Amino acid sequence: xxxxxxxxxxxxxxxxxxxxxxxxxxxxxxxxxxxxxxxxxxxxxxxxxxxxxxxxxxxxxxxxxxxxxxxxxxxxxxxxxxxxxxxxxxxxxxxxxxxxxxxxxxxxxxxxxxxxxxxxxxxxxxxxxxxxxxxxxxxxxxxxxxxxxxxxxxxxxxxxxxxxxxxxxxxxxxxxxxxxxxxxxxxxxxxxxxxxxxxxxxxxxxxxxxxxxxxxxxxxxxxxxxxxxxxxxxxxxxxxxxxxxxxxxxxxxxxxxxxxxxxxxxxxxxxxxxxxxxxxxxxxxxxxxxxxxxxxxxxxxxxxxxxxxxxxxxxxxxxxxxxxxxxxxxxxxxxxxxxxxxxxxxxxxxxxxxxxxxxxxxxxxxxxxxxxxxxxxxxxxxxxxxxxxxxxxxxxxxxxxxxxxxxxxxxxxxxxxxxxxxxxxxxxxxxxxxxxxxxxxxxxxxxxxxxxxxxxxxxxxxxxxxxxxxxxxxxxxxxxxxxxxxxxxxxxxxxxxx
Numbered sequence: 001x002x003x004x005x006x007x008x009x010x011x012x013x014x015x016x017x018x019x020x021x022x023x024x025x026x027x028x029x030x031x032x033x034x035x036x037x038x039x040x041x042x043x044x045x046x047x048x049x050x051x052x053x054x055x056x057x058x059x060x061x062x063x064x065x066x067x068x069x070x071x072x073x074x075x076x077x078x079x080x081x082x083x084x085x086x087x088x089x090x091x092x093x094x095x096x097x098x099x100x101x102x103x104x105x106x107x108x109x110x111x112x113x114x115x116x117x118x119x120x121x122x123x124x125x126x127x128x129x130x131x132x133x134x135x136x137x138x139x140x141x142x143x144x145x146x147x148x149x150x151x152x153x154x155x156x157x158x159x160x161x162x163x164x165x166x167x168x169x170x171x172x173x174x175x176x177x178x179x180x181x182x183x184x185x186x187x188x189x190x191x192x193x194x195x196x197x198x199x200x201x202x203x204x205x206x207x208x209x210x211x212x213x214x215x216x217x218x219x220x221x222x223x224x225x226x227x228x229x230x231x232x233x234x235x236x237x238x239x240x241x242x243x244x245x246x247x248x249x250x251x252x253x254x255x256x257x258x259x260x261x262x263x264x265x266x267x268x269x270x271x272x273x274x275x276x277x278x279x280x281x282x283x284x285x286x287x288x289x290x291x292x293x294x295x296x297x298x299x300x301x302x303x304x305x306x307x308x309x310x311x312x313x314x315x316x317x318x319x320x321x322x323x324x325x326x327x328x329x330x331x332x333x334x335x336x337x338x339x340x341x342x343x344x345x346x347x348x349x350x351x352x353x354x355x356x357x358x359x360x361x362x363x364x365x366x367x368x369x370x371x372x373x374x375x376x377x378x379x380x381x382x383x384x385x386x387x388x389x390x391x392x393x394x395x396x397x398x399x400x401x402x403x404x405x406x407x408x409x410x411x412x413x414x415x416x417x418x419x420x421x422x423x424x425x426x427x428x429x430x431x432x433x434x435x436x437x438x439x440x441x442x443x444x445x446x447x448x449x450x451x452x453x454x455x456x457x458x459x460x461x462x463x464x465x466x467x468x469x470x471x472x473x474x475x476x477x478x479x480x481x482x483x484x485x486x487x488x489x490x491x492x493x494x495x496x497x498x
Contacts, residue, residue, distance in 0.1 A: 009107035014100060017042045029109050031081040047079045078107070087114045133200075133229035135167070139187055139216060142167040142179055145224060154231070156203030167227075172201045183225060186216045197232065209236045281314035288314075313358075331460050338380045338465060345375045345416075348385055349407065356392045363402030366392065369409040369418075377416060379485055383461045387469065388418065390454040391481045395422035398445060399478070411487075418483040427473040435471065444475075 009026030013019055022037045030037070030045055037044070046054050076088045091106040127134055133151035137144045144162045152158055155170060168176055185191040194214045201207045213228045288307035295303045330336045353366050360366070377384070395405040399422045406421040427435060431442040436459045439452040455469075462469045466486055473479035 009109070011037070011042075011045075011105045011107060013042050013103050013105070015102070019044075020102065026107060029080075029107065030078065045078050047077055047085055050077075086111050133210070133227075133231070135225075135227040135229065136217075136219075137167055137225050137227070139183060139223040139225050142176075142183075142225075145219070151229065154202070154208075155200065161203075170200050171198055172207065173199050182214065183216075186214065186225070187223065200229070208233050281318055285311050285314045316358075331457065331464075336461070336464065338383065340378060340380055340465075342376050342378045343381045345377045345409070346372050348377075348381060348388070352385060352388045352392060353407075355389065356396060359393060359396050361396065361399075361401045364396060364399065365404050367404050367406040369407040372409050375409070375411070375416075377485060378487070379467070380461075380465060383465065384483070384485065387458045387461060387483055388420070390458050391420040391469075391483070394454065394481075395420050395424065395479075397448060397450070398422065399424035414487055416485040416487055418485065419480055420482075421478065421480045423478040426475040426477055426479055427471075428475055432471075432473065436469075 006023075007025055009029045010021075010023040011019055011026050012021040019037045019040050019042060022032075024034065027034055027037065043051050043054075076090060077085045078088045079085050087110045089108045089110050093104045093106065095102055095104060127146075128149045130148055130150055133154060134148040135144060135151060136146040143164075143166045147155075147157075147159060147162045152162065155162075157165070167179060168174060171179075182194055182196065186194060192215060195211065196214075197209065197211050199207045200210050209232050211230045211232045213230075215226055217224055217226050288310045292304055292307050295301075295307075349369065349372065353368060356366060392405060392407075399405065403423045406419070408419040408421065410417040410419070425444055427442050428444055431440075431444075434440045435442065436455050437452075438456040440456075441450060441452045459469050462483065468484040469481065470484070471479055471481045
């Protein structure tokens with residue numbers, strides 16, 4: 001029979017969907033012996049899960065009676081005798097014989113075709129998802145045929161745009177003649193691969209260095225070039241980075257030497273400072289102590305009180321200096337333990353003002369802030385007291401007699417501003433960038449006692465507590481130092497205690 005010499009499977013079924021004939025190719029395809037399918041229902045060749053659907057389609061086809069390709073656009077499957085499913089393509093051809101209706105099904109096993117398609121899909125996925133740029137372009141015109149997604153993203157063009165462009169459009173330094181010379185040994189077969197460095201230009205005008213691995217292939221009879229492109233920006237920058245590293249290390253060495261020199265200068269300055277700042281009050285204490293012994297009469301009590309007051313004042317001054325030194329040491333060693341608690345601001349300011357009154361010069365007054373009753377602050381009370389005392393004491397120290405020191409409190413949405421305003425000598429513009437540096441003293445107050453430690457300590461404490469301190473100053477008119485205290489310090493408390 002003719003049906004036995006063709007490679008496609010042939011199965012004939014009647015209008016009852018019974019198999020009336022099958023050729024050798026169909027028997028082998030479904031793994032049945034010759035004659036074994038005769039009289040069986042067509043359902044024997046159909047997977048169980050789609051039998052109902054297939055039955056309805058078959059009945060409708062029998063009613064229409066027109067030849068057609070079955071399941072166009074669908075994935076059709078058959079089932080072998082052992083239950084294995086496999087993909088099919090089927091052409092249906094109805095006919096009549098002796099007034100009976102039959103259908104001849106021409107069946108092709110497309111398992112290999114499906115595998116090939118899957119393989120193509122797999123390699124296309126690799127092509128499209130490669131981290132490198134991959135280009136396929138015509139070997140003569142250099143017009144792009146395909147460009148992977150990585151290259152499209154890097155260049156900023158989509159495939160529709162690239163399909164109208166050539167290699168020359170993304171290589172500003174390469175002409176058509178240069179490109180022909182590069183491709184020539186590949187097209188002629190003298191070389192299998194060419195590797196070169198060039199520059200790619202993005203849609204936005206920026207460019208980047210690349211290394212191109214170029215070879216040829218064929219799409220049917222059409223010769224094409226395949227370029228695998230590596231972005232070598234990092235490699236190009238390696239030498240520059242190495243030189244920068246050497247320069248950076250050299251600079252670090254310079255900075256280390258400069259830091260050591262500065263440290264030695266600070267040590268010298270510190271020793272000089274300690275010597276001067278301790279010697280002056282100690283001399284006053286010694287002098288007052290010596291004079292006290294001379295005033296033994298009752299009517300000389302006023303003079304005794306004067307010298308006792310001097311001794312107390314100088315001892316307090318020395319105690320403040322030692323407190324500053326110890327505070328610096330604890331800050332440097334990271335040994336400061338902060339305790340954030342709620343407290344009334346008015347209580348703290350009362351204590352600071354009361355303590356500062358003993359330092360006031362003749363005619364000086366501290367103006368108490370308004371509208372702070374009932375204002376509760378959540379902060380480290382001891383540290384805020386230290387910071388505010390330092391600023392008030394400086395305001396007293398650097399202001400003349402018969403002037404006021406004003407304390408003002410401003411409440412904002414997320415922070416509290418405490419301003420300490422004096423009407424003193426102010427800070428020279430050239431000294432202002434260094435005013436918070438340790439041991440720094442402004443040039444216009446070098447004759448006034450001071451260590452240059454207080455403001456540095458205040459700033460470090462404020463920063464550690466997510467707060468801040470700033471200043472404004474006008475030479476000859478005074479200064480305003482401002483503490484910025486966060487109103488919601490819960491997160492800060494967790495950071496300090498967590």
